Each structure stands twice: as structure tokens, then as C-alpha cells.
Amino acid sequence: MDAIETELAIIGGGPAGMACARAYRAAGGEGPVMLISAEGRAPYRRPPLSKELLRGDVDAGELPLEPPAWWAEHDVALVTGRARHLRAVHRTIVLDDGREVGYRCCLLATGARPVRLPVPGAHDPGVLSLRTLDDARELLARLRPGGPVVVVGSGFVGCELAASLARRGQAVTLVSDETLPQGARLGPEVGRRLAAWLGEEGVRLVLGTAVDAIRRDGPALVVRAGDASARGDLVVVAAGATPRAELARDAALGLDGGRVPADARMRTAMPGLLVAGDVAAARHAVAGRVLPVEHWGDALAQGEIAGRVAAEDDEARWDTVPGFWSTIGNRTLKHAAWGDGHDACELEAHPGGAFVARYTREGRLVGILTHERDEDLEAGRRRIGADARAT
Ligand SMILES: Cc1cc2nc3c(=O)[nH]c(=O)nc-3n(C[C@H](O)[C@H](O)[C@H](O)COP(=O)(O)OP(=O)(O)OC[C@H]3O[C@@H](n4cnc5c(N)ncnc54)[C@H](O)[C@@H]3O)c2cc1C
Missing domain, CATH: 3.50.50.60 (FAD/NAD(P)-binding domain)
Incomplete structure (x- = not known):
């Protein structure tokens, strides 16, 4: 079987993979792009699965991240199948059906599976x-x-x-x-x-x-x-998730806590191989340390960095404060934090049940959680970044 050649091969059709394809094109990347997704469907929004979809407030047709026409319009080939092997030294992926894909740059964005x-x-x-x-x-x-x-x-x-x-x-x-x-x-x-x-x-x-x-x-x-x-x-x-790092093991990459180490530009130790999302252990440009995160917004952010790096944008680095939101019934919590620990928490209650929790470590703000206080979230997010830059 002949090998397929592509410029950018993306393994994984979650938010990290999708954001990479979008950002590569948006940054002027013109080579062929292939996104390989084991789920048998185009990338879709996962967060509503435990919220709106389960409650019956949206249906599955509303979940895709892009309309069907997007793929042809942006010249991105969607391959619904599993990548079985990653021969990163040879820049080759072997698909489930035996086909081989040769690439210049590959993003590993295989996410996580439930424990x-x-x-x-x-x-x-x-x-x-x-x-x-x-x-x-x-x-x-x-x-x-x-x-x-x-x-x-x-x-x-x-x-x-x-x-x-x-x-x-x-x-x-x-x-x-x-x-x-x-x-x-x-x-x-x-x-x-x-x-x-x-x-x-x-x-x-x-x-x-x-x-x-x-x-x-x-x-x-x-x-x-x-x-x-x-x-x-x-x-x-719902007892947590384990990174799907088997392809990285296959490629003989060392892991950090089961995840694939990367710098703030999502580059792994292997030339031509990037990683993003739940499977990544990426170094944060502002925090100055590795932050493993399992959030939708950060998977999008890291995927975007990877797409820009693949398109040779020298400025792209992961520097936004990580964060997530959660909706329990009809109440929403929003969180921005480095996420790797605090030594004190102060909770400020507001009328109507709204609240703000501020998390500090050695006196510096490292996290903020809000309910119905978006203005405090944004101010907190800015201060978390500023406090880290000041150290
Ligand atoms: C029910 C639920 C609700 C959530 N709600 C929120 C929320 O409200 N807010 C929030 O911030 N986060 C939320 N999250 C977490 C968020 O969805 C994840 O952090 C995010 O999806 C991670 O994105 P990813 O691209 O790294 O991986 P994933 O979304 O896991 O996507 C990885 C994709 O890669 C595919 N894949 C894996 N191996 C292969 C292979 N070998 N070949 C081809 N494809 C492969 C997988 O099938 C999958 O489609 C939620 C998660 C779940 C499960």
C-alpha cells in the first residue's frame, strides 16, 4: 500500500486537534492537513455531554465544532480511523487499516480515557x-x-x-x-x-x-x-481520566506523570512532533513550570499554539492562565488557576448566593473560582498572571 504524504498530521479529533487545524490555516499554513479521529465522526463539543445533552436541552446535531462544509473550504482531510503506530523517528503514522501516513509535522492530541x-x-x-x-x-x-x-x-x-x-x-x-x-x-x-x-x-x-x-x-x-x-x-x-499516551510510548518518548512532556510551544523532544490537550504535560510560559491541565479551553489554546508553530509562527507560546467552567443543574462555576496547589483559600459571599473564592500560595494569587461574579474572575485571572510575572 502506498504511503500518503501530508504536511501536518493531527492525531485526535478533540478540541486540541481541531484548534490546531484551524490555527495552522489561519496562520497561513498552506500544506496538506490531515486530521485523524478514532471516534468515527467530526470533532464535536464534549462539555454538553454531561450537561445540556443529558438534560435534553440540545441534541447531538448541535454539537459539531464546525459545519460539514468547513472541511472542504479549509482543505483539511478528515480521516475517521485510529492511528495504530507512531514511528516518529521516520515521521510516519500507521493507521488501523494498514495505510501509512508520512508527515513533516505531527500533533499528538489523543486526549484521555475514563478511569x-x-x-x-x-x-x-x-x-x-x-x-x-x-x-x-x-x-x-x-x-x-x-x-x-x-x-x-x-x-x-x-x-x-x-x-x-x-x-x-x-x-x-x-x-x-x-x-x-x-x-x-x-x-x-x-x-x-x-x-x-x-x-x-x-x-x-x-x-x-x-x-x-x-x-x-x-x-x-x-x-x-x-x-x-x-x-x-x-x-x-466519573472517577477521572487517564492520558491516552500509548502512541508516545510506541514512539519511545519519555513520559511525565503519564503525559507527553512539551515546551511552551508544544514541542516534544522528538523533532517534528507536537503535543497538546489532556495528553500533554506542557511547560507554561508565564508560570515557568509544567502544568498538566484537563480543560476544554486549554486544549483549544494549546491546539492553537501547535497549529501556529506548525505554520512557523515564532511568537506562539502557551501563556494564558488555565481555566474551566462547570454547570451543575443551572448554576455555573468559573475557575482560573495554575491548578497545582494553594496554601490558603478565602471565600467572599455575595447576595443571592454569588461567591468568589481566592486561592493563594505564599501570599500570591494562584487561583480564583467564581459563581455569578464574572468581573471578579477576569480581574483575578489578570492578577494571577501578573503575580507570576512579578516573581
Ligand atoms: C462529559 C465531559 C464534560 C466536560 N465538561 C467540561 C467543562 O465543562 N469545562 C471544561 O473546561 N472541560 C470539560 N471537560 C474536559 C474537556 O472535554 C477535555 O479537557 C478536552 O476534551 C480535552 O481535549 P483533547 O483534545 O485533549 O482530547 P479529547 O477531547 O479527549 O479528544 C481526543 C480525541 O482523540 C481521539 N484519539 C485517541 N487516540 C487516538 C488514536 N490513536 N487515533 C485517532 N484518534 C485518537 C479520541 O477518540 C478523541 O476523539 C469535560 C469532559 C467530559 C468527558
């Missing part, structure tokens, strides 16, 4: 996870109206999922080893607010105890966590 619980029963077919549109469709198809569902994990995806399912009328129990949702990461005062929001959405909380086992009992599943248990038709595990 499986390391407990007995975790492989039962009634135990689901949520990463892709297919996962969301499967979950929706298997919901029994009003039936009980157990969500495991109180990270943002878990909290969003639990609230969205409750809004659909499911009887939801959220089980987590955290004593408060996001308590360790965002502090107990924020955790208490999240717990109260979930309670108001009708979610039953079983907190502070890790899942030991999942047992099938006829059509139901029983999740056992210490002395507590929860019963559901389905169990949805």
Missing part, C-alpha cells in the same frame, strides 16, 4: 462511563424513566452528571471518597456549597467512603462503599 474503578464488579455491563457522544447515547438509551442511577465520583463531571440525571427525573445517588465534592481541590467552603446544590437538585450523597465493590443483584447493581450502599439500574463512573 475504571479497580474493584470487583467494575466490568459489569451496567457500569458505564462518559467521555464520548457514543457513551452519552448509550447512557440515555439505557435509562429507565425515573429509575435509580448511581454516579461514582464527585469531580466536576460526576457532579454535573448527577445533577443532569436528577433533572431528567432519575433517582440519583452520588458516591464519593471525598468528604465534600471537590473539597480537597477547592476547599471545604466551596465543597459545602456544591454539596448543598446537589442536595437541592435531589441528588442523594454518600460521601467520605470509597467504593469497595459493585455487585449484581438481578436487574439491579449494588454499589458498596464501606458501611453504605447504593442501588441503581446503572452505575456511571
Whole structure:
């Protein structure tokens, strides 16, 4: 089989891959571009899967990141298939169907996959996870109206999922080893607010105890966590994600915490190979250190840098303060932070339930979380950057 030659090969059709293709063209890159996506569909918005799509407020047709005509208009070839091998020394990718793709520049943007619980029963077919549109469709198809569902994990995806399912009328129990949702990461005062929001959405909380086992009992599943248990038709595990770094291992690249190291221009140690998004461990130009992030906006930002670097833009570097948003029921939280720890948190409450939490380390602002206080978020984001530049 003849090798296909391309200028820019992008492996992964998430936000990082999509942003790379857009930015390469926008920066004047004129060579052939190929985006390889294992999901069998054009890149789409993932965040609504645990929010609007699950609640029934948008349908799948509204999710694509670009309309079908975009691909031909921008001369980007979309290959729906999996990249099986990356022979980075030879600048070659081997696809699932055996075809070989030779490239000048490659972006690895393979994202992450959900963690499986390391407990007995975790492989039962009634135990689901949520990463892709297919996962969301499967979950929706298997919901029994009003039936009980157990969500495991109180990270943002878990909290969003639990609230969205409750809004659909499911009887939801959220089980987590955290004593408060996001308590360790965002502090107990924020955790208490999240717990109260979930309670108001009708979610039953079983907190502070890790899942030991999942047992099938006829059509139901029983999740056992210490002395507590929860019963559901389905169990949805939202216990975090693992970077999909197998192609980097294949290419003999060293990893950092399971991710692919990169500089602030998204360049790996391998000539011609860039990395962006959830699979990257990129050095932040302003923070001056590696910041692993798992956020939609940062995957877009890093993908954009990679596209500009592929188009030989010398200015492009990752220098924006990372951040995410989360919508739990109808309440939205917005966060901007380096995300690698704080030693103090101060919460400022405002009328109507709005609040601002400011996170500091050695007296410098390193994070801000807001609910209904966008002006404080923006001011905080600017100060986080300024404080880091001043050190
Ligand atoms: C349900 C859900 C809700 C979320 N909500 C928010 C939110 O509200 N705010 C926020 O900031 N973040 C949110 N996130 C996180 C955000 O979606 C991720 O950080 C982001 O999608 C990471 O982008 P990425 O491009 O690195 O990887 P991904 O989006 O994971 O995309 C990677 C793509 O690469 C493909 N791929 C992997 N291996 C191969 C291969 N070998 N060959 C070809 N293709 C391959 C995958 O199939 C996938 O399509 C959410 C995540 C989930 C799952």
C-alpha cells in the first residue's frame, strides 16, 4: 500500500486537534492537513455531554465544532480511523487499516480515557462511563424513566452528571471518597456549597467512603462503599481520566506523570512532533513550570499554539492562565488557576448566593473560582498572571 504524504498530521479529533487545524490555516499554513479521529465522526463539543445533552436541552446535531462544509473550504482531510503506530523517528503514522501516513509535522492530541474503578464488579455491563457522544447515547438509551442511577465520583463531571440525571427525573445517588465534592481541590467552603446544590437538585450523597465493590443483584447493581450502599439500574463512573499516551510510548518518548512532556510551544523532544490537550504535560510560559491541565479551553489554546508553530509562527507560546467552567443543574462555576496547589483559600459571599473564592500560595494569587461574579474572575485571572510575572 502506498504511503500518503501530508504536511501536518493531527492525531485526535478533540478540541486540541481541531484548534490546531484551524490555527495552522489561519496562520497561513498552506500544506496538506490531515486530521485523524478514532471516534468515527467530526470533532464535536464534549462539555454538553454531561450537561445540556443529558438534560435534553440540545441534541447531538448541535454539537459539531464546525459545519460539514468547513472541511472542504479549509482543505483539511478528515480521516475517521485510529492511528495504530507512531514511528516518529521516520515521521510516519500507521493507521488501523494498514495505510501509512508520512508527515513533516505531527500533533499528538489523543486526549484521555475514563478511569475504571479497580474493584470487583467494575466490568459489569451496567457500569458505564462518559467521555464520548457514543457513551452519552448509550447512557440515555439505557435509562429507565425515573429509575435509580448511581454516579461514582464527585469531580466536576460526576457532579454535573448527577445533577443532569436528577433533572431528567432519575433517582440519583452520588458516591464519593471525598468528604465534600471537590473539597480537597477547592476547599471545604466551596465543597459545602456544591454539596448543598446537589442536595437541592435531589441528588442523594454518600460521601467520605470509597467504593469497595459493585455487585449484581438481578436487574439491579449494588454499589458498596464501606458501611453504605447504593442501588441503581446503572452505575456511571466519573472517577477521572487517564492520558491516552500509548502512541508516545510506541514512539519511545519519555513520559511525565503519564503525559507527553512539551515546551511552551508544544514541542516534544522528538523533532517534528507536537503535543497538546489532556495528553500533554506542557511547560507554561508565564508560570515557568509544567502544568498538566484537563480543560476544554486549554486544549483549544494549546491546539492553537501547535497549529501556529506548525505554520512557523515564532511568537506562539502557551501563556494564558488555565481555566474551566462547570454547570451543575443551572448554576455555573468559573475557575482560573495554575491548578497545582494553594496554601490558603478565602471565600467572599455575595447576595443571592454569588461567591468568589481566592486561592493563594505564599501570599500570591494562584487561583480564583467564581459563581455569578464574572468581573471578579477576569480581574483575578489578570492578577494571577501578573503575580507570576512579578516573581
Ligand atoms: C462529559 C465531559 C464534560 C466536560 N465538561 C467540561 C467543562 O465543562 N469545562 C471544561 O473546561 N472541560 C470539560 N471537560 C474536559 C474537556 O472535554 C477535555 O479537557 C478536552 O476534551 C480535552 O481535549 P483533547 O483534545 O485533549 O482530547 P479529547 O477531547 O479527549 O479528544 C481526543 C480525541 O482523540 C481521539 N484519539 C485517541 N487516540 C487516538 C488514536 N490513536 N487515533 C485517532 N484518534 C485518537 C479520541 O477518540 C478523541 O476523539 C469535560 C469532559 C467530559 C468527558
